[in-house]
Amino acid sequence: MQSFIPPKRTLMGPGPSDISPQVLQALSRPTIGHLDPLFIKMMDEVKELLKYAFQTKNEFTIAVSAPGSAGMETCFVNLVEEGEKVLVCRNGVFGERMRQNVERCGGTAIVIDDKWGEPVSLNKVEEALLQHADIKIVAFVHAETSTGVLSDAESISTLARQHGCLTIVDAVTSLGGVPLLVDKWQLDAVYSGSQKCLSCTPGLSPVTFSKRAVDKMKSRTKAVQSWFLDQSLVLSYWSGEGKRSYHHTAPVNSLYALHESLLMLKNEGLEAAWSRHAFYHQELKEGLESLGIQFMVDEAYRLPQLNAVYIPEGVSDVEVRSRLLNEYNLEIGAGLGDLAGKTWRIGLMGYAAKKENVALCLKALSDVL
Amino acid sequence: MQSFIPPKRTLMGPGPSDISPQVLQALSRPTIGHLDPLFIKMMDEVKELLKYAFQTKNEFTIAVSAPGSAGMETCFVNLVEEGEKVLVCRNGVFGERMRQNVERCGGTAIVIDDKWGEPVSLNKVEEALLQHADIKIVAFVHAETSTGVLSDAESISTLARQHGCLTIVDAVTSLGGVPLLVDKWQLDAVYSGSQKCLSCTPGLSPVTFSKRAVDKMKSRTKAVQSWFLDQSLVLSYWSGEGKRSYHHTAPVNSLYALHESLLMLKNEGLEAAWSRHAFYHQELKEGLESLGIQFMVDEAYRLPQLNAVYIPEGVSDVEVRSRLLNEYNLEIGAGLGDLAGKTWRIGLMGYAAKKENVALCLKALSDVL
Numbered sequence: 001m002q003s004f005i006p007p008k009r010t011l012m013g014p015g016p017s018d019i020s021p022q023v024l025q026a027l028s029r030p031t032i033g034h035l036d037p038l039f040i041k042m043m044d045e046v047k048e049l050l051k052y053a054f055q056t057k058n059e060f061t062i063a064v065s066a067p068g069s070a071g072m073e074t075c076f077v078n079l080v081e082e083g084e085k086v087l088v089c090r091n092g093v094f095g096e097r098m099r100q101n102v103e104r105c106g107g108t109a110i111v112i113d114d115k116w117g118e119p120v121s122l123n124k125v126e127e128a129l130l131q132h133a134d135i136k137i138v139a140f141v142h143a144e145t146s147t148g149v150l151s152d153a154e155s156i157s158t159l160a161r162q163h164g165c166l167t168i169v170d171a172v173t174s175l176g177g178v179p180l181l182v183d184k185w186q187l188d189a190v191y192s193g194s195q196k197c198l199s200c201t202p203g204l205s206p207v208t209f210s211k212r213a214v215d216k217m218k219s220r221t222k223a224v225q226s227w228f229l230d231q232s233l234v235l236s237y238w239s240g241e242g243k244r245s246y247h248h249t250a251p252v253n254s255l256y257a258l259h260e261s262l263l264m265l266k267n268e269g270l271e272a273a274w275s276r277h278a279f280y281h282q283e284l285k286e287g288l289e290s291l292g293i294q295f296m297v298d299e300a301y302r303l304p305q306l307n308a309v310y311i312p313e314g315v316s317d318v319e320v321r322s323r324l325l326n327e328y329n330l331e332i333g334a335g336l337g338d339l340a341g342k343t344w345r346i347g348l349m350g351y352a353a354k355k356e357n358v359a360l361c362l363k364a365l366s367d368v369l
Numbered sequence: 370m371q372s373f374i375p376p377k378r379t380l381m382g383p384g385p386s387d388i389s390p391q392v393l394q395a396l397s398r399p400t401i402g403h404l405d406p407l408f409i410k411m412m413d414e415v416k417e418l419l420k421y422a423f424q425t426k427n428e429f430t431i432a433v434s435a436p437g438s439a440g441m442e443t444c445f446v447n448l449v450e451e452g453e454k455v456l457v458c459r460n461g462v463f464g465e466r467m468r469q470n471v472e473r474c475g476g477t478a479i480v481i482d483d484k485w486g487e488p489v490s491l492n493k494v495e496e497a498l499l500q501h502a503d504i505k506i507v508a509f510v511h512a513e514t515s516t517g518v519l520s521d522a523e524s525i526s527t528l529a530r531q532h533g534c535l536t537i538v539d540a541v542t543s544l545g546g547v548p549l550l551v552d553k554w555q556l557d558a559v560y561s562g563s564q565k566c567l568s569c570t571p572g573l574s575p576v577t578f579s580k581r582a583v584d585k586m587k588s589r590t591k592a593v594q595s596w597f598l599d600q601s602l603v604l605s606y607w608s609g610e611g612k613r614s615y616h617h618t619a620p621v622n623s624l625y626a627l628h629e630s631l632l633m634l635k636n637e638g639l640e641a642a643w644s645r646h647a648f649y650h651q652e653l654k655e656g657l658e659s660l661g662i663q664f665m666v667d668e669a670y671r672l673p674q675l676n677a678v679y680i681p682e683g684v685s686d687v688e689v690r691s692r693l694l695n696e697y698n699l700e701i702g703a704g705l706g707d708l709a710g711k712t713w714r715i716g717l718m719g720y721a722a723k724k725e726n727v728a729l730c731l732k733a734l735s736d737v738l
Contacts, residue, residue: 001414001417001418001632001635002632003391003395003628003629003632004395004398004411004414004625004628004629005398006398006399006400006401006407006408006411006625007399007401007407008399009399009400009401009402009405011400011401011402013402015618016400016402016403016618016621018400019399019400022372024397024398024399024400024622025397026372026373027396027397027622028393028394028396028397029373029374029375029393030375030376030377030378030388030393031375031378031380031385031387031388031393031570031571032375032376032378032380032700033378033380033382033385033700034385034571035703036378036694036700037694038375038376039375042373042375045370045373048370049370065435065436065439065572066434066435066436066439066597067434067435067597067617067618067619067620068617068618069596069597069616069617070434070435070439070597070617072596072597073595073596073597077595097596100596101596103592104592104593104594104595104596105594193618195618201400201620201621201622201623202400202403202618202619202620202621202622203434203572203620203621203622203623223472223473224473225473225474225594225595226442226446226473226594226595227438227441227442227466227469227470227473228435228436228438228439228441228442246705247438248436248437248438248439249384249385249436249437249562249564249571250436250571251436251570251571251572251623252385252570252571252572253393253396253570253571253572253623253626254570254572254620254622254623256373256375257622259372259373260372260373263370263371263372266370325405325406331401331402331405334404336615
């Protein structure tokens with residue numbers, strides 16, 4: 001067996017996205033202790049940078065030391081108590097995963113379904129909340145990675161608050177790519193992933209909790225079922241005040257990389273990053289359409305950073321993706337779940353949202369098709 | 370805010386340990402997709418290399434995409450069912466954490482205590498198993514990171530099997546540093562961490578499950594409470610056969626680093642690595658004793674890779690560790706739990722078990738004291 005030397009791919013799938021050499025370089029800086037005063041200071045900076053990315057003043061804003069799926073579970077296990085009703089809005093793979101999380105916490109999931117490729121219906125949310133007065137939490141996916149659909153987080157949040165509910169929001173693919181205004185929209189528990197529009201390596205999950213969410217955690221009657229994800233334990237590890245209590249060994253180098261990628265986002269500016277995603281999406285869209293490729297998702301709620309398109313008739317999904325990968329070192333994503341074999345997902349996330357990527361993707365697709 | 374440029378520390382605490390430049394370089398190689406055929410092939414190699422490190426043929430041998438504490442939880446949530454009795458052997462911080470895990474799974478922990486600094490008492494294990502015929506699992510820490518004590522895993526495992534019990538074994542600090550023979554000792558669920566004697570960056574947790582453990586998982590009556598750690602879902606992601614099903618996005622770059630560190634271990638050879646730890650422990654020990662520093666743990670069950678020593682009387686714990694860190698860029702560990710302020714923990718783990726580290730540590734301590 002030999003050292004593993006990966007090729008240099010262009011990553012235009014649903015994540016991991018392309019990563020700046022600057023972030024990879026940060027990743028490989030010398031490891032220091034996770035309780036080293038310099039590292040603790042860096043963790044404090046990561047918190048500040050995450051608050052900027054999430055557009056929040058929430059004190060409880062950290063990175064879970066595990067991938068986005070663990071970030072999702074963190075929100076559910078800390079907020080859902082046994083027997084509680086949670087409204088789950090399902091319009092793709094990740095809404096379904098939310099339902100499973102609710103049930104594994106001993107909660108009851110009230111599910112409303114929207115077609116894959118459509119956003120969450122506000123009418124259905126409202127109806128469900130009217131029908132079940134005892135719903136405590138509304139859970140939904142802001143940007144569905146499986147379909148490329150953006151839902152109206154602000155309006156769902158307004159409805160939830162009108163009915164006295166908290167919100168749990170999957171912002172895995174939205175953070176850094178499209179507007180996500182945690183405080184303005186009054187979202188309560190929001191999780192994301194490092195490997196999408198933040199263009200960091202996979203493995204970390206930024207989360208933020210509002211005061212209302214923290215209050216609900218504090219009023220729990222039973223300990224959180226997960227020791228590792230119990231935020232009452234984790235918070236004292238991430239807290240800047242006084243003595244930091246040991247919880248687990250932080251993924252030191254991964255946090256170097258997250259720090260660097262968040263700094264790049266801050267230096268570019270969130271609005272500029274959103275515009276850049278929109279701009280290259282437009283360029284990609286025009287090119288794809290001129291190749292006769294159709295978008296699955298209506299323009300009104302299409303994600304610029306994740307372009308779900310129909311595989312043209314008579315074209316072999318696997319063969320095209322293999323040729324792109326093997327001949328052009330270009331990765332695009334397959335369809336997920338019910339959409340496997342029917343769609344491709346072309347990502348323009350973070351550092352991947354740039355002219356040369358769009359050009360390569362269009363030329364390679366036009367050659368191969 | 371600026372890029373974070375850490376100093377180069379010498380890491381002789383309880384982990385993270387010193388990391389080879391070769392591993393840091395692997396970490397920063399270009400990210401490829403987590404479903405890229407080349408990456409999947411590398412995951413298969415990681416499995417093979419982990420089997421070597423664990424000395425097992427267990428097919429279910431993978432790295433959990435999160436730190437050792439999540440590896441611990443993985444073993445408990447998958448194996449312990451509601452209402453089941455688990456014998457927890459507690460002789461330090463991590464035994465106590467096991468107890469908390471059992472309770473959060475809805476199990477009942479039968480706890481036997483040994484003094485911190487002493488190994489698990491075989492007599493107490495046997496007595497407890499005789500007294501509670503319905504114990505299903507025996508959980509213990511092979512190498513207690515909080516005290517530097519090695520327990521007799523083989524004998525505890527024998528007792529457990531005599532009473533029809535499975536074993537859950539914390540091998541966070543033992544893997545790669547002292548003999549750990551999973552198959553020979555017939556251990557059932559064993560977890561470790563990447564950042565100790567494997568000298569990889571923190572954030573991954575190698576685990577291995579015996580056939581008996583897998584059978585118990587398969588016969589569960591209720592779904593595992595954690596979606597993220599449910600090994601029935603994870604296994605199909607790590608399985609080499611046929612179509613790999615998506616579970617979460619693997620921490621791609623961290624796995625490059627683990628692959629490299631395991632390859633280094635394989636190339637050195639396990640026996641050679643064990644001998645190296647023992648050899649430099651001896652050198653450190655003689656030097657410390659000549660400085661008048663006393664070991665906390667009896668030689669018979671002392672870990673070579675984690676040296677718990679008493680802080681000499683009249684010496685300020687914090688001041689000495691700060692001076693070592695700030696003047697010598699040398700990290701040694703503080704005492705944990707009840708031992709805070711009373712002991713230091715000097716690690717000689719993995720890549721840190723070498724002559725220059727021992728020399729630096731002895732000279733720096735002798736200067737500062």
